[in-house]
Amino acid sequence: MRIASGLYAGVIATGLAVAALPAVATAAPVAQPQAPSDAAPVAEAVPPGGLITTFLHNQVTYCSIICPLAAQTAATIATTTSQAPGTLSTALQSNDAMTALGITAASITGPTNVEAQQTIVADGTIVAPRALNAFEVGVVGLMNVGPAAAEGFPAVTAALQAAQQDTYTAMNAPIVPYPTPTVTPHDAGQTAVVAVIDAGAAVVFPAFNTVLTAAFSAPDAAAQELAATGDPDQALAAGAETVTAAETSANTIITDALNNAVEKIAEANQ
Numbered sequence: 001m002r003i004a005s006g007l008y009a010g011v012i013a014t015g016l017a018v019a020a021l022p023a024v025a026t027a028a029p030v031a032q033p034q035a036p037s038d039a040a041p042v043a044e045a046v047p048p049g050g051l052i053t054t055f056l057h058n059q060v061t062y063c064s065i066i067c068p069l070a071a072q073t074a075a076t077i078a079t080t081t082s083q084a085p086g087t088l089s090t091a092l093q094s095n096d097a098m099t100a101l102g103i104t105a106a107s108i109t110g111p112t113n114v115e116a117q118q119t120i121v122a123d124g125t126i127v128a129p130r131a132l133n134a135f136e137v138g139v140v141g142l143m144n145v146g147p148a149a150a151e152g153f154p155a156v157t158a159a160l161q162a163a164q165q166d167t168y169t170a171m172n173a174p175i176v177p178y179p180t181p182t183v184t185p186h187d188a189g190q191t192a193v194v195a196v197i198d199a200g201a202a203v204v205f206p207a208f209n210t211v212l213t214a215a216f217s218a219p220d221a222a223a224q225e226l227a228a229t230g231d232p233d234q235a236l237a238a239g240a241e242t243v244t245a246a247e248t249s250a251n252t253i254i255t256d257a258l259n260n261a262v263e264k265i266a267e268a269n270q
Contacts, residue, residue, distance in 0.1 A: 046168040054171045061175065062127045069119035076115045080108040102226025102235065109220035116216040120209050125177040128205040136183040136197055137170040138163065140190050191268035195261035202257030207250040214246030 047053075087107045091100035141163025148159035170182055185191040222239030226232065 044169070044172070046164050050168055051164065051171065054168060058131070058171060062131075065122050065126060065175075066119060069115070069122055073112060073115040073119055076111045077108065080111055084108060096230050098232060099227060099230035102223055102228070102230065105223035106220065106227045109216070109223040113216040113220040117213060120213055124205055124209045126175060126179075128201075129181075130173060130175065130179050132197075132201050132205070133173070133179060133181045133183060134167060134170040136181070136194050138167040139193060139197065140183055140185055141166050143190050143193065144186070185268075188265070188268040192265045195264040199254075199257045199261040202253055207253045207257075210246050210250040210253065214243050218242040218246070 084104050084107065088100055088104040091103040094100060141159075144163060145156060145159045148155040173179060173182065183194055185194045218239045221242040222235040225238035226235035229235070
């Protein structure tokens with residue numbers, strides 16, 4: 001549900017840096033024509049201002065994925081809440097006030113939880129990984145510029161152009177669930193930077209989304225339990241158990257991400 005504006009701001013900052021630097025570079029040499037059978041596939045060239053326009057286009061695309069789901073969640077809350085008085089009136093015919101309250105609450109929390117989970121999943125499996133990959137590709141591309149300086153201005157130009165092209169390609173990657181990362185660090189320093197970014201992203205995305213999930217699933221668990229048993233204590237316990245499970249899962253995600261970062265950095269320095 002939450003579009004991580006911090007990372008997306010990082011993406012555009014990286015994109016602006018990559019987009020601006022090649023302006024000082026000389027034109028790349030024109031390659032000799034190749035026979036069709038020998039020519040390698042070429043990525044789509046970056047048009048003028050392509051990184052900025054692609055970033056803006058991606059924000060519209062991401063909103064087209066997330067916003068309707070978020071709106072549907074809000075509409076579900078409004079609809080089920082408006083129906084709650086009638087649901088309660090019907091449920092009270094059982095002469096069990098607690099059960100009736102549970103049934104009424106569950107009539108709101110159940111549908112809301114279903115809609116909210118769809119929003120969170122879309123953010124965590126489509127939007128966030130794609131934006132993260134583009135950001136990391138841009139960072140690695142810029143890190144390639146420094147070492148190129150030792151080989152002179154043409155090498156710097158080539159590194160800048162490659163950074164721009166690679167970032168543009170990543171920003172235009174197919175929009176699919178769980179996209180395959182395309183970032184390729186080339187040395188220990190780049191590996192360390194990508195590993196640190198991954199660790200931070202684990203906190204911002206999957207760990208946060210896991211906790212956010214509990215914000216909807218815990219009230220629903222409590223409401224469903226109250227509807228089933230009419231026991232407030234059991235309902236509270238069910239909600240608390242859901243929250244604890246989410247916290248444990250989020251902590252595991254963060255711990256695994258940190259351990260993975262340490263392992264990658266250690267391997268890169270061997």
